[in-house]
Amino acid sequence: MHSVDVVGVFAYGTLKRRQCRERCWPVAPKKVVPAWTRGSLYTRSDYPALVPGDDKALGELWFYDAKELVQVLEVLDEVEQTNQPGLDDLYRRVVVEAFTLDDHSLGSVFTYHYAMNLIADGFKKIEPLDREYVQWPE
Numbered sequence: 774m775h776s777v778d779v780v781g782v783f784a785y786g787t788l789k790r791r792q793c794r795e796r797c798w799p800v801a802p803k804k805v806v807p808a809w810t811r812g813s814l815y816t817r818s819d820y821p822a823l824v825p826g827d828d829k830a831l832g833e834l835w836f837y838d839a840k841e842l843v844q845v846l847e848v849l850d851e852v853e854q855t856n857q858p859g860l861d862d863l864y865r866r867v868v869v870e871a872f873t874l875d876d877h878s879l880g881s882v883f884t885y886h887y888a889m890n891l892i893a894d895g896f897k898k899i900e901p902l903d904r905e906y907v908q909w910p911e
Contacts, residue, residue: 783884785832786821799848808834815896821909822887831906862888
């Protein structure tokens with residue numbers, strides 16, 4: 774299901790600390806650190822969506838040991854509507870590279886990319902403008 778070298782989960786939206794789904798994590802993380810990954814970040818009134826792209830999307834990396842990560846992914850897949858029998862994916866769990874804020878690689882991590890039509894679903898792209906990072910909420 775996942776490789777032992779995946780160190781955690783990159784959260785960029787409602788699963789971040791102090792956001793509405795922070796309590797969805799089933800296990801306390803070993804640690805949470807600010808991090809970024811490459812992607813294009815979109816927003817609408819209720820939540821964000823990340824897709825492949827070239828911006829630096831800011832978020833948090835939640836670290837878990839391998840045993841805990843299995844349980845975390847089962848819960849997050851349900852929260853993010855990924856791999857649920859009989860349902861279309863709202864998000865897809867993918868592996869990306871995450872980086873510290875001083876651009877050192879943190880390795881391969883899981884995150885969730887939006888799987889539906891962004892524009893039809895009312896999202897608008899968050900542009901970097903003069904900032905180094907794109908983030909949600911803006």
